Amino acid sequence: MAIDEGVAPAADTGDDEAVHRLKPNAVGLLGVVFMAVATAAPITAMTGNVPFMVSSGNGIGAPASYLVAMVVLAIFSVGFTSMAKHITSTGAFYGFISYGLGRTAGLASGLLATFAYVVFEPALIGIFSTFATTTLKDQTGVHLPWWAFAILMLAINATGTWFGISVAEKLLVALLATEVTVLAAMAVSVALHGGGPHGFSLAPVDPVNAFKGTSAGLGLFFAFWSWVGFESTAMYGEESRDPKKIIPKATMISVLGVGVFYVFVSWMAITGNGEAEAVKAASSANPLALFFNPTERYVGHWAVDVMQWLMITGSLACGMAFHNCAARYLYALGREGVLPSLKNTVGRTHARHGSPHIAGLVQTVVSAVLIAAFWIAGKDPYNALYVLLAILGTMAILIVQAVCSFAVLVYFRRHHPESRHWFRTFTAPLIGGIAMLGVVVLLVSNMGVAAGTESGSLLLKATPWLVALVAATGVGYAQYLKHRAPERYALLGRTVLEETKER
Numbered sequence: 001m002a003i004d005e006g007v008a009p010a011a012d013t014g015d016d017e018a019v020h021r022l023k024p025n026a027v028g029l030l031g032v033v034f035m036a037v038a039t040a041a042p043i044t045a046m047t048g049n050v051p052f053m054v055s056s057g058n059g060i061g062a063p064a065s066y067l068v069a070m071v072v073l074a075i076f077s078v079g080f081t082s083m084a085k086h087i088t089s090t091g092a093f094y095g096f097i098s099y100g101l102g103r104t105a106g107l108a109s110g111l112l113a114t115f116a117y118v119v120f121e122p123a124l125i126g127i128f129s130t131f132a133t134t135t136l137k138d139q140t141g142v143h144l145p146w147w148a149f150a151i152l153m154l155a156i157n158a159t160g161t162w163f164g165i166s167v168a169e170k171l172l173v174a175l176l177a178t179e180v181t182v183l184a185a186m187a188v189s190v191a192l193h194g195g196g197p198h199g200f201s202l203a204p205v206d207p208v209n210a211f212k213g214t215s216a217g218l219g220l221f222f223a224f225w226s227w228v229g230f231e232s233t234a235m236y237g238e239e240s241r242d243p244k245k246i247i248p249k250a251t252m253i254s255v256l257g258v259g260v261f262y263v264f265v266s267w268m269a270i271t272g273n274g275e276a277e278a279v280k281a282a283s284s285a286n287p288l289a290l291f292f293n294p295t296e297r298y299v300g301h302w303a304v305d306v307m308q309w310l311m312i313t314g315s316l317a318c319g320m321a322f323h324n325c326a327a328r329y330l331y332a333l334g335r336e337g338v339l340p341s342l343k344n345t346v347g348r349t350h351a352r353h354g355s356p357h358i359a360g361l362v363q364t365v366v367s368a369v370l371i372a373a374f375w376i377a378g379k380d381p382y383n384a385l386y387v388l389l390a391i392l393g394t395m396a397i398l399i400v401q402a403v404c405s406f407a408v409l410v411y412f413r414r415h416h417p418e419s420r421h422w423f424r425t426f427t428a429p430l431i432g433g434i435a436m437l438g439v440v441v442l443l444v445s446n447m448g449v450a451a452g453t454e455s456g457s458l459l460l461k462a463t464p465w466l467v468a469l470v471a472a473t474g475v476g477y478a479q480y481l482k483h484r485a486p487e488r489y490a491l492l493g494r495t496v497l498e499e500t501k502e503r
Contacts, residue, residue, distance in 0.1 A: 031173075032236050032250040033257075038172045039229025039325065040258050041318030042265075043179040043311055044127060049222045050266045051287035056449065057219025060275045061209030063267040065223035068210045070259030072435045073227055076401065077255050079408035079429030081248035084234050086416065088243045092234035093400050094332055098493020099415070100407025104482070106493035108474030109400045110333060115470045116396035117326035118363060119389045120229070122370040124319030125153045126385030131315055133381075135308045146381045150371050153316060154364055157323040161360030175317040179310040180261070182303060186291065187268035189298035196272040196294065203275065204267045218449055221442040225394055226262060229321065230254045231401065235328045269294060326363045331356035336491045338477075383453045391443070391450060392463050398440045399467065405433030 053062040083096050093113045098106025129146035137143050160171060190196055203209060213219060233250040270278040272294025281289040295303045334346035346359040374385045408429035412420045419425065444464065448455040481489035 028241050029246045029250055029253075032233050032246055033253050034172050034176055035236060035321055035324065036230050036233045036250060036254040037258055038176055038317045038321035039232050040227055040254070041124070041314050041321075042176075042258065042261060043183055043307075043314035044124075044318055045226035045262065046183060046265055046269075047288055047291055047307075047311055048127065049226050050269065051282040051290045053219045053222045054270065054279055054282035054290060055287060056214055057222060058210055058213035058216045059219075059279055060204045060270055061206070061212055061216075062219060062223075063204040063263050063270065064207050064210035065219045066226070066259060066262040066266060067205060068207060068220065069223040069227065070255065070263070072432070073224070073230070073255050073259070074252070075428050076405060076432030076436065077231075077251050078424050079405055079432055080231065080234070081251050082419075082421075082424045082429075083404075083408050083411060084247045084251070085244050086411075086419075088238060088247070092231070092329075092332075093404050094329065095493045096234070096404055096411075097400075097407040100409075100411035101403070103489060103492035103494075104475055104478040105403065105407070107338070107478040108471045109403050110329070110493065111470050111474040112396045112467065113400045114326065114329040114333060115467075116393040116400070117322055117329055118366055119370070119393040120322040121157065121319050121326055121363065122367040122374075123386050123389035123393065124315055124322060125150050125367065125371060126374070126381040126389070128153050128312060128315040128319055130380075130382040130386070131308070131312045135312060139305060139308070147371070147375050150375075150381070153319055154368055154371075156316065157320050157367075158360060158364040160320055161324055161327050161357065161363075172317050172320065175313045179314040179317070182295075182307050182310050183261075183265050185299050185303060186272070186295040186307075187265045190268040190272035190294050193298050195268075197274045197277070198271075200271060201275060204270050205263060215446065215449060217442045218446040221439060221446055221450065223262075224398070224439045224442075225390070227255070227258065228394055228397060229318075229325065230258065232321070232325045235325060235332075272298060323360065323363055323367075327356045327360040330359035330362060334359060336494070337488055338492070340488075380453075384457070387451055388454055388457060388459050388463075391447060391460065392466065395440065395443055395463060396467050396470065398436055398443065399471075402433045402436035402440065405429040405436060409433075 050062055053065060054060065058065055080096075083100070087095055087099055094106055094110030097109040129149040132149040133144060133146045194200070210216065210220060210223075230251070233247050233254060236247075269291050273281055273290060277293075278290055281287070281293055286292075291307065292304050295307060330346045331349070334342035334348075337343040346356070346362055348358055349356055370389070371385065374381070377384075379385060406429070408425060412425040443450075447460060447463065451457065451460050454460060478489065478492065481492070
């Protein structure tokens with residue numbers, strides 16, 4: 001492991017043992033893809049977001065929203081992956097932005113990204129607990145309190161991270177394969193039966209319809225929300241084989257593969273019901289009927305039962321992936337000694353498994369505290385825990401994505417002018433950055449509607465201020481280090497793999 005100062009050497013970490021390293025060559029291309037797709041959680045994104053988009057967003061234009069989002073995110077990924085070919089670091093956004101826009105912007109963005117992934121895990125535990133409680137009661141008559149499932153998921157996530165990325169990869173592959181299969185079975189069956197009661201219609205995938213409906217902005221925001229976490233490919237660079245090739249490929253496969261899947265499945269769900277019937281189903285007391293109706297009609301009732309269980313495992317896979325992301329960001333900040341006490345705690349790796357085991361335990365404790373706070377307050381695990389924390393984390397990560405796009409522009413102009421390209425390193429990141437800022441505006445404009453029953457929540461009202469506070473803390477602390485501890489400031493965002501070091 002080497003410490004690359006980027007501009008001018010100002011400090012050295014000493015020997016190679018000064019910085020603990022994650023286990024190298026632990027995961028291949030498919031493993032990284034599965035980890036990234038798991039954060040997107042296809043079955044959770046489809047069953048959780050599409051009914052709301054159809055009923056309160058852009059109506060039957062929901063699939064078109066996914067089409068628009070896929071194009072925008074693919075453009076963003078062009079610049080993102082161009083930078084990934086030069087810098088390989090578990091810090092991902094933290095490292096990228098630090099090299100592009102400087103250490104101060106890097107630390108602020110690193111804290112924001114860490115904050116986002118930290119709150120995403122308890123959010124997913126909320127929806128997991130809701131799915132588990134409901135399904136168990138509906139299918140077996142047994143009722144267990146939601147917090148019991150929350151404790152179970154906390155334990156599973158902590159165990160997976162402790163034993164390393166290869167263990168988590170195997171579990172995620174199994175969980176993702178099953179949830180993708182049942183959604184694909186519904187969609188393919190509808191297609192093979194001629195497209196539902198009224199045949200096929202191209203209206204749901206007409207891009208114009210993405211900007212129509214009750215609230216087009218809300219629909220578009222939910223579409224982008226469905227991809228949150230795809231960028232996590234970069235943080236597995238240090239643990240992957242040949243990261244300069246794997247990470248760019250995995251990112252584009254995740255964006256385009258998930259995008260095509262989202263468009264097709266949501267299109268067939270609407271077509272399988274019929275356009276008018278789809279809106280009615282999504283607006284009913286049981287909005288999941290949007291997916292359950294065509295599944296039962298064209299696949300069989302057994303598939304509906306299976307889908308309910310897979311909604312549980314799908315949210316588990318998503319939460320596990322976010323737990324891994326949070327642990328790696330905490331580890332990345334810790335190993336550089338952002339706070340001296342962190343270097344030998346969250347900045348350490350397991351001697352045998354090469355995992356960020358202490359960072360993983362810290363993340364588990366933080367998640368447990370947040371979950372306990374919502375439980376003590378008597379809040380609903382879905383309407384409050386999931387929705388409010390998901391909105392909070394999404395706002396933070398979208399801002400970081402926008403900043404990263406602008407970092408790409410500056411990075412290639414300053415450090416690699418020989419690699420500059422009119423599209424890859426200028427036009428694509430510029431469009432991607434502006435588009436990401438546009439999505440942030442959509443989020444702020446539609447927060448109240450997206451929060452549903454929690455629209456008056458104090459946490460929702462405080463969301464923009466909390467995000468601003470985290471960013472300001474990063475800026476302020478970086479400036480403190482710059483003037484009081486320049487040797488530590490020099491290391492911010494600069495830890496990269498020696499064999500894949502910036503050239």
